[in-house]
Amino acid sequence: xxxxxxxxxxxxxxxxxxxxxxxxxxxxxxxxxxxxxxxxxxxxxxxxxxxxxxxxxxxxxxxxxxxxxxxxxxxxxxxxxxxxxxxxxxxxxxxxxxxxxxxxxxxxxxxxxxxxxxxxxxxxxxxxxxxxxxxxxxxxxxxxxxxxxxxxxxxxxxxxxxxxxxxxxxxxxxxxxxxxxxxxxxxxxxxxxxxxxxxxxxxxxxxxxxxxxxxxxxxxxxxxxxxxxxxxxxxxxxxxxxxxxxxxxxxxxxxxxxxxxxxxxxxxxxxxxxxxxxxxxxxxxxxxxxxxxxxxxxxxxxxxxxxxxxxxxxxxxxxxxxxxxxxxxxxxxxxxxxxxxxxxx
Amino acid sequence: xxxxxxxxxxxxxxxxxxxxxxxxxxxxxxxxxxxxxxxxxxxxxxxxxxxxxxxxxxxxxxxxxxxxxxxxxxxxxxxxxxxxxxxxxxxxxxxxxxxxxxxxxxxxxxxxxxxxxxxxxxxxxxxxxxxxxxxxxxxxxxxxxxxxxxxxxxxxxxxxxxxxxxxxxxxxxxxxxxxxxxxxxxxxxxxxxxxxxxxxxxxxxxxxxxxxxxxxxxxxxxxxxxxxxxxxxxxxxxxxxxxxxxxxxxxxxxxxxxxxxxxxxxxxxxxxxxxxxxxxxxxxxxxxxxxxxxxxxxxxxxxxxxxxxxxxxxxxxxxxxxxxxxxxxxxx
Ligand SMILES: Nc1ncnc2c1ncn2[C@@H]1O[C@H](COP(=O)(O)OP(=O)(O)OP(=O)(O)O)[C@@H](O)[C@H]1O
Ligand SMILES: [Mg+2]
Numbered sequence: 001x002x003x004x005x006x007x008x009x010x011x012x013x014x015x016x017x018x019x020x021x022x023x024x025x026x027x028x029x030x031x032x033x034x035x036x037x038x039x040x041x042x043x044x045x046x047x048x049x050x051x052x053x054x055x056x057x058x059x060x061x062x063x064x065x066x067x068x069x070x071x072x073x074x075x076x077x078x079x080x081x082x083x084x085x086x087x088x089x090x091x092x093x094x095x096x097x098x099x100x101x102x103x104x105x106x107x108x109x110x111x112x113x114x115x116x117x118x119x120x121x122x123x124x125x126x127x128x129x130x131x132x133x134x135x136x137x138x139x140x141x142x143x144x145x146x147x148x149x150x151x152x153x154x155x156x157x158x159x160x161x162x163x164x165x166x167x168x169x170x171x172x173x174x175x176x177x178x179x180x181x182x183x184x185x186x187x188x189x190x191x192x193x194x195x196x197x198x199x200x201x202x203x204x205x206x207x208x209x210x211x212x213x214x215x216x217x218x219x220x221x222x223x224x225x226x227x228x229x230x231x232x233x234x235x236x237x238x239x240x241x242x243x244x245x246x247x248x249x250x251x252x253x254x255x256x257x258x259x260x261x262x263x264x265x266x267x268x269x270x271x272x273x274x275x276x277x278x279x280x281x282x283x284x285x286x287x288x289x290x291x292x293x294x295x296x297x298x299x300x301x302x303x304x305x306x307x308x309x310x311x312x313x314x315x316x317x318x319x320x321x322x323x324x325x326x327x328x329x330x331x332x333x334x335x336x337x338x339x340x341x342x343x344x345x
Numbered sequence: 346x347x348x349x350x351x352x353x354x355x356x357x358x359x360x361x362x363x364x365x366x367x368x369x370x371x372x373x374x375x376x377x378x379x380x381x382x383x384x385x386x387x388x389x390x391x392x393x394x395x396x397x398x399x400x401x402x403x404x405x406x407x408x409x410x411x412x413x414x415x416x417x418x419x420x421x422x423x424x425x426x427x428x429x430x431x432x433x434x435x436x437x438x439x440x441x442x443x444x445x446x447x448x449x450x451x452x453x454x455x456x457x458x459x460x461x462x463x464x465x466x467x468x469x470x471x472x473x474x475x476x477x478x479x480x481x482x483x484x485x486x487x488x489x490x491x492x493x494x495x496x497x498x499x500x501x502x503x504x505x506x507x508x509x510x511x512x513x514x515x516x517x518x519x520x521x522x523x524x525x526x527x528x529x530x531x532x533x534x535x536x537x538x539x540x541x542x543x544x545x546x547x548x549x550x551x552x553x554x555x556x557x558x559x560x561x562x563x564x565x566x567x568x569x570x571x572x573x574x575x576x577x578x579x580x581x582x583x584x585x586x587x588x589x590x591x592x593x594x595x596x597x598x599x600x601x602x603x604x605x606x607x608x609x610x611x612x613x614x615x616x617x618x619x620x621x622x623x624x625x626x627x628x629x630x631x632x633x634x635x636x637x638x639x640x641x642x643x644x645x646x647x648x649x650x651x652x653x654x655x656x657x658x659x660x661x662x663x664x665x666x667x668x669x670x671x672x673x674x675x676x677x
Contacts, residue, residue: 316512
């Protein structure tokens with residue numbers, strides 16, 4: 001860097017940078033107000049930007065940092081957390097199997113939820129009153145019933161309807177016939193319960209996103225003769241994604257943890273497995289910690305995914321995309337590497 | 346048939362130009378349009394000849410946008426008929442009955458009627474090339490590579506060869522509107538509708554868009570332009586239509602309607618627009634020929650014949666060759 005108007009030492013020493021900066025501008029003004037023929041043109045490249053200081057932020061950061069340190073310290077030093085037990089079980093085979101089951105449930109229920117949710121959202125926006133009221137009724141029912149009740153209802157469907165038969169009514173023809181209780185495994189009940197419940201919420205979420213897209217986009221697409229399907233899927237939805245994504249990831253992260261409710265069906269996902277184990281070993285807190293840490297891992301991975309997916313869909317919506325953390329780190333490295341000649345040591 | 350820049354050139358004096366398919370004939374007959382109790386169009390009759398340039402003027406709320414939007418069936422009419430090259434828009438006629446067309450059919454009809462909006466309405470999540478290529482790909486099924494190659498040619502024609510992969514929000518208003526024009530051209534429409542294409546632009550950006558539209562007047566496509574730019578209207582229009590309160594008050598060549606308006610309402614409107622705009626640009630010199638275009642104005646009573654597009658008819662930059670597909674027949 002070139003030598004600057006305000007020396008770095010002065011700015012560092014004075015706690016408030018304003019007097020120093022004020023002084024700098026004052027000298028600049030003084031030079032400029034000199035009679036034009038005598039004064040040499042001011043070298044503007046010598047001017048330096050002094051970033052504004054935010055003392056409040058510093059205080060806050062220090063406070064938060066201290067708090068985090070205290071909490072971490074207690075975590076590490078309090079023997080009751082039994083970190084040894086946590087480490088012993090963290091990668092245990094049964095835990096990993098439960099974890100995979102949780103992931104499987106999340107993916108399947110998420111797919112059902114958002115797939116059906118998209119269909120419901122499009123139905124709700126349909127010009128046909130019948131179609132739109134079907135969608136509304138679905139959301140109404142599945143948002144009003146507690147998830148636990150839905151899960152138990154699906155699981156006990158066999159009690160309500162003994163057989164499930166697909167055929168032509170009033171004839172002998174049947175394509176499919178089975179005992180309901182054979183079909184309705186805990187897994188299926190869980191996917192149906194979680195998925196349909198999720199769909200009701202996803203529908204509203206996607207509808208909101210679609211409504212946030214400017215009407216002119218649809219009008220332009222219609223005027224260009226673009227078919228309705230492409231208008232929805234290629235013009236409106238990609239732009240709605242920006243509004244949908246943050247909340248959608250919220251929902252998915254909620255779903256990951258929400259799968260733990262499936263323990264009522266005795267389905268061996270992560271949380272049910274954990275309960276089985278601490279029921280046997282009585283090491284309740286460390287086992288809950290194992291579960292929590294795994295949920296933290298999944299949520300973190302999802303958050304990273306969220307960042308990049310949101311970035312993808314903000315193309316065109318912002319003038320310039322902010323650099324990714326990776327790009328930032330690279331840029332910082334690149335700045336460090338060539339030994340800066342003029343920098344103050 | 347197909348026309349290439351190399352075949353025998355037609356001139357404006359050719360008595361039987363067989364290039365009429367380039368521009369569509371628009372017939373508007375007895376069109377009424379109501380929104381609830383509000384009657385916005387109250388019986389519009391207008392014939393817009395193939396390849397002609399029609400400028401629609403009128404005060405705010407007189408129904409200009411609505412009329413334009415009925416032409417491509419974005420607004421269905423309440424009464425009356427609109428046809429392009431004899432094909433009724435939005436309906437199938439069987440004697441006294443008009444059967445509403447299915448959306449698919451309406452979309453097909455729209456591919457031959459391009460529209461440019463006041464607020465551009467570019468697809469914000471697509472690059473300039475993506476915007477221009479989208480309709481040919483989705484509406485006509487043109488393969489992606491071909492559509493994008495055409496899109497680049499069209500963007501070059503409107504002077505944006507350096508902005509292919511830029512998103513709309515990174516473009517100036519004038520540039521966005523030029524992309525929108527390229528997007529409308531990509532379907533090779535017979536008729537192009539412009540709804541106040543320069544009203545949303547800063548004054549210094551207006552001319553770059555008008556220049557593009559001016560270059561289109563020589564390509565043979567039928568143009569219908571709603572604008573408040575009176576001097577531009579004088580410059581390019583074959584017919585000027587003045588609308589007020591949902592009716593056509595008067596129509597005719599610009600020399601008549603703009604300089605010797607017969608109706609008091611037209612006079613009052615022109616007076617108002619002039620005092621607003623002409624204070625800024627000192628001299629529109631009503632009778633002097635337009636400075637850029639040396640070709641003589643067509644006779645006032647006859648609409649401009651669709652001329653064979655020359656190699657530079659569309660190009661702002663005369664060194665850019667006209668893409669072959671623009672000079673070929675419209676999709677059949
Ligand atoms: N979708 C609609 N519903 C109800 N009224 C409408 C609708 N569209 C237009 N109008 C009304 O129709 C009338 C004519 O509107 P239009 O947009 O055609 O006017 P315009 O001549 O284009 O005006 P401007 O120069 O301001 O654009 C206005 O009174 C407007 O309020
Ligand atoms: Mg309008």
